[in-house]
Amino acid sequence: MPPPPAETDVELLAQLLGAEGPLTVARLAERLGRDPAEMAGAVESLRRAGCEIEVHPHQGLRLMEAGLGCWADFIQHRHTGGFGR
DSSP: OOOOOOOOHHHHHHHHHHSSSOOOOOHHHHHHHGGGHHHHHHHHHHHHTTTTEEETTTTEEEEEOOOOGGHHHHHHHHHEEEEEO
């Protein structure tokens, strides 16, 4: 039996979705209030959810495609008041 899917890092996904270009790991970590060393695991969790993330050694990370596996967590996080009536 495969392990359950990891929860999507919705805060990182939101930063990448809103970016107009690549963001360095240091900049992302600063925006999220995290240690830059934590970012590799967060990026990997998005990749496991089906996101395609381009990595450039000098410019940083850029979200190329958001995978379907991340949207349920993202939408639930954004709509904390619940759905429907």
